[in-house]
Amino acid sequence: MSTHFNVSHRTRREFLTTAASGLGGAALTSILAGEGAFAARKPRRAAGALVNPLAPRQPHFPATAKRCIFIFMAGAPSQLDLFDYKPKLQELDGQKMPESLLKEMRFAFIQKDSATLMGSKRKFSQHGDSGMWFSDLVPNIATCADDICMIKSMQTDQFNHHPGQLMMQCGEAKFGSPVMGSWLSYGLGTENRNLPSYVVLTAGRGSSGGATLWSSGYLPSIHEGVRFRNEGDPILNLRNPEGMPRSLQRKGLDALRDLNQMRFEEIHDPEITSRIANYELAFRMQASAPELTDLSGESAGTLEIYGADREDPEVGAKRGGGPDQYRTFARNCLLARRMVERGVRFINIIHASWDHHSNLERELGFNAGMADQPIAALIKDLKQRGLFDSTLVVWAGEFGRTPLGENRPGYKEVTGRDHHPKAFSIWMAGGGVKGGLTYGETDEIGWDVVKDPVHINDFQATLLRLFGVNHLKLNYRHQGADKRLTSITRESHVIRELLA
Numbered sequence: 066m067s068t069h070f071n072v073s074h075r076t077r078r079e080f081l082t083t084a085a086s087g088l089g090g091a092a093l094t095s096i097l098a099g100e101g102a103f104a105a106r107k108p109r110r111a112a113g114a115l116v117n118p119l120a121p122r123q124p125h126f127p128a129t130a131k132r133c134i135f136i137f138m139a140g141a142p143s144q145l146d147l148f149d150y151k152p153k154l155q156e157l158d159g160q161k162m163p164e165s166l167l168k169e170m171r172f173a174f175i176q177k178d179s180a181t182l183m184g185s186k187r188k189f190s191q192h193g194d195s196g197m198w199f200s201d202l203v204p205n206i207a208t209c210a211d212d213i214c215m216i217k218s219m220q221t222d223q224f225n226h227h228p229g230q231l232m233m234q235c236g237e238a239k240f241g242s243p244v245m246g247s248w249l250s251y252g253l254g255t256e257n258r259n260l261p262s263y264v265v266l267t268a269g270r271g272s273s274g275g276a277t278l279w280s281s282g283y284l285p286s287i288h289e290g291v292r293f294r295n296e297g298d299p300i301l302n303l304r305n306p307e308g309m310p311r312s313l314q315r316k317g318l319d320a321l322r323d324l325n326q327m328r329f330e331e332i333h334d335p336e337i338t339s340r341i342a343n344y345e346l347a348f349r350m351q352a353s354a355p356e357l358t359d360l361s362g363e364s365a366g367t368l369e370i371y372g373a374d375r376e377d378p379e380v381g382a383k384r385g386g387g388p389d390q391y392r393t394f395a396r397n398c399l400l401a402r403r404m405v406e407r408g409v410r411f412i413n414i415i416h417a418s419w420d421h422h423s424n425l426e427r428e429l430g431f432n433a434g435m436a437d438q439p440i441a442a443l444i445k446d447l448k449q450r451g452l453f454d455s456t457l458v459v460w461a462g463e464f465g466r467t468p469l470g471e472n473r474p475g476y477k478e479v480t481g482r483d484h485h486p487k488a489f490s491i492w493m494a495g496g497g498v499k500g501g502l503t504y505g506e507t508d509e510i511g512w513d514v515v516k517d518p519v520h521i522n523d524f525q526a527t528l529l530r531l532f533g534v535n536h537l538k539l540n541y542r543h544q545g546a547d548k549r550l551t552s553i554t555r556e557s558h559v560i561r562e563l564l565a
Contacts, residue, residue: 118287118335118342119262121254124533129497129565130457131256133528134401134412135245136440138432139230139272140384140420143185143466143482144490145511146429149217150189150198153509154468158184162469166512171224174422174473175483182510183470183479186426195501202433205441212444212453214498214563218505218514221464221486221521226273226420229463229486234278236525236550243282243541245525246411248550249532250288251281252539256408259353261291263411264404266397268295269386272417279413283543287339290413293400295393299354311351357403360396370446371395372438380431384418391435398439402446405456419462422471423481444494457496457531465489468510488514491524497531499565522557525550530559 145151159181167177187200193210206213223229228238235242243251246263255262265279272278279290293299322341329337360368368374375391394416401412416436421428440460447453466482466489488507494500506516526536529550536557540547551557 116338117254118285118338119250119255119258121256122252124253125535125538126530126533128531128533129455130495130531131455132405132408132410132412133246133249133457133459133496133532134405134414134443135459135461136414136436137230137233137272137278137416138419138436138460138462139269139274139278139415140226140418141229141462141464141466141484141489142419142432143421143425143429144217144488145466145468145482146185146187146425147200147202147433148198148215148490148492149507149511150200151185151468151507151509151511154182154511155184157182157510162510162512170487172467173225173484174471175467175469176472176474180469180472181479182468183482193501195503197501197503202430203437205437209441209444209494211501212448212494213492214494214500215490215492215503216505216519216524216563217488217490217503217507218516218518219465219489219491219521219524220514220518221489224464224484224486226463226484227277229484230272230274230278232521233461233463234274235282236522237552240277241280241282242548243284243288243550244279244290245528245550246279246290246413247281247284247288248529248539249411249534251284251541252534253410253532255410259349260357260404260407260409262409263288263290263413264409265290265292265413265415266295266400267292267415268390268393268397269415269417270384271386272415278415283548284541285335285339287342290411293354293358295396299358353407357407358400360399363399367399367446371399371442373399375438378431378434380427383424384420384428385431385435386417390416394435395439395442398443402443402450402452405447405452406450421466421481422473422483423476425481447495453495455496457498457528458494459491459528460493461491462489465511468512488512493563497565498563502563504560504563517562519560520555520557522551522555523560526557527560527563531564 145154161181187202189198189200191198192207195211197210197213197215199207221229221232223232223238231238231242234244250262279292281289291300325337325341360373372395373392375395377388377391397414401414404412419432444453444458447456465485467485469483470479471481471483472479488511504517505514505519507513508515529536529539536549536551540549546553
């Protein structure tokens, strides 16, 4: 016998007090509406059908960003060899740091007693009217200097990869937490009925965080990131079996939907709404997803600008992933633009790995060469199509790299950098951020932030603000607490200087 609450056998007291369908529910809805909260999240019936959990919703404030392309360089790129120019570090190359700075510091592999500073071998120059600094590894991105908002004062609480990646994507280093894309899908819905609200595109050998970096956590599963494959069908099992007509599939889905709705009326589990929505979305995606990933309609010029057919250089890089990384990453950037055109809310482009504990020169050069041309092409393409002002583009890793060379035991040479959570760089472009701005500063060797520190939760609060969302009000009740993207145990702030 089912132990679930049956709506047809409720007592008078149960009817009056149950928040799901009684007077308590009506009162709660009225209170939330008065406080300006989002429309009620719990599934409701409207004209005989359940409300679509991905239906577009109004933000708290007028939004500048409607969509986001979050380019996540898993493994932590070296900011000291890409964006944060430190001539003093060059002068001090090979010298030891004061013991006072190392005393309380944790490292993954560095041996404190013999560690020395390691200057960058890259050449840096200023670009654009803003005079923003870039290394010679990213000459194409440098041409977008006046469109980029560079943050050089990022800080995180985590110094190992998986916790650091969770922190950047989820706001806390805990399993089962929803990621940014899921929060935006939950809060704002989507403008495209035929594609997921949140899509994930991957390249490289796989991040430390794996699928936890696009999980919906305790949010309804309809807000989970949908990973598109790089070869074959974009999503496994999307096609009908041979001989099954679409009309027969439709009848089966209708019957399944009716059964799920009956079950929802019995137990009021919001996950049933997600189940129905996922089945319906998969049915519509059978036509829309293959069309989306078919690049044959793109001009030869567009494919060339993105570098969609580039061959990988033969540099012996191991951490960048398997073969065809240049082609895969470029096509992911082009696919992201196509998704933006079709109203997808959040696109993650995840590449691993940038974890250069050794062979920094060779392998960072390989990765930067892979990313530089397509990302610059993406920014310029969005501008040319009138999509840049409403699309937020983000480049980020989970933390930075040390100004100390890594002297791991067993390695004859010092050729890489260790993990560094105290100071690192990320950047944004479009979507209402202030282009040409360099925000925050690190000290003369890049060891610590000396001006305008930005915690990851502050960055996340700012990102939500660009979408018109108050990070304190985008909540979900879980385990007795109103959880949110920005940690409920830390006071986070929107960095308004970053807003145009």
